[in-house]
Amino acid sequence: MTSLQASIFHNRQPDADQLKAYGFTKQAGAWHYTQELVPGFELQVTIKGDTITTPVIDRESGLPYVLHLDLANSGMFVGQVRGAYVAALKGIAAKCFTPTMFAGGQMQQVLAAVADQYGDQPEYLWAKFPNNAILRRQDNRKWYALLVKVSADKVGLAGSDLVDLLVLRAEPATIQAQLAAGTALPAYHMNKQHWLSYRLDNGLKLTDLMAAVAESRKLAH
Incomplete structure (x- = not known):
């Protein structure tokens, strides 16, 4: 090729x-x-x-x-x-x-669950940023998730290996609590007061991720 x-x-x-x-x-x-x-x-x-x-x-x-x-x-x-x-x-x-950017691992599981539960599909909006996709509600067209592959050091992690991030809306209290507990990372690209990032394939359960997706989707009203 x-x-x-x-x-x-x-x-x-x-x-x-x-x-x-x-x-x-x-x-x-x-x-x-x-x-x-x-x-x-x-x-x-x-x-x-x-x-x-x-x-x-x-x-x-x-x-x-x-x-x-x-x-x-x-x-x-x-x-x-x-x-x-x-x-x-x-x-x-x-x-x-x-x-096929997210054709494997936990991101694939999240996308399959989202498609099954809500019928939403990822949209790749930026030709210059093919590593990025969004999920949005179909009723009001508001985003509730950003899906990215980024260098680990972009979100305060060690190294430059690519990591899968699921960036979701959340209440400020939830963001503060999860950042303090180390279960989430600061939002990548989005407003850090209203969004947070989850590193996938890193021990988080799919059920917990989908609960966070449901809350994010609810907040995108």
Whole structure:
């Protein structure tokens, strides 16, 4: 996978229904899609399992065009092909793939429980911050959870390893008590007087987390 391609499809997985709706066809267990990028050059996308190939083909010669993959290559035509290539892949990633940023561990359990109990799904709102998602009520569109992967030192922990944080609304008294007890961390990104953070996969029970989610959702009235 090229670096350009890898950066676009990182932490995303294909959705069969969305691929079909977008115009992909399935043959021999693989999904195929062709799109003209610039006159005489087409993008050929093949998705089979975890493997994605995205060659650009010169229609006249039938050979792959690769100059756009090296960012050191400049020039008007190369830039035109590269821009069209990136735009096409970003469109496919947005329309045909779903994020897998929180596809494991306790975050997955929380999201599954939220979907089952409330029908709410995570929303990835920021292209520049793909590690961040929100949960919100559908009746008033207010957020009640922020889901992030951040460096441990961003929330006062030792080291720079990524940790999963579930950031929830809470009453000020609850925030003070849980911070004092060490069962929660200061809110990441949100107002620290009205939100707090829970580090996941760190010993907290799912039932306790879901009780905190229920309270946060209630506060988002």
